[in-house]
Amino acid sequence: MEHRLNTANHKETSDRIAHLAAVVLRRAGVAQLEKELAGSALAQHHTSKQTSKAIGRLAAKVLVDHASCHEAKELAGCVLSQVRHLEGTAPAR
Template sequence: MAKNESSGSKVTKTASSVLRDPGASKIAKSLAGSTLSQAHTTKQSSATTARTAAKALNDGRASTSTKSMAGSVLTQKATK
């Protein structure tokens, strides 16, 4: 199994800001929570979270910060 990376400091700062933002979308907050829960750990993203992240990356309306967190979540997806 490939080694998974933990969330970096830049993306965790973004995630923290998103969680404190009352105007952030539900998907952004979900990805932010996942990003922060995986910071400094080797935890892996669930399949459900990975699907949410993939949808966010494909959504033209998603913000740059949402896409950044989605990318972080997907890099922590379990690989076979």
């Protein structure tokens, strides 16, 4: 028998990262990927929302991409630290 893990992540976006996300969203010519990361970070500012698995995968790709800018990596690190961990299963005891 398998049990669903309930390891909700209670981290939220800091005020500094939320400000960075807002700046990124207002900047002209920002890549769609950066906008998605910024939007995710803002959605998690002072809320209980968590990063989806899809955005988590996107953030992981940004962190290993040498061409990604510093702001994108900072947003990626933030949203990756807030990924929801509810999909795993644990073996029966």
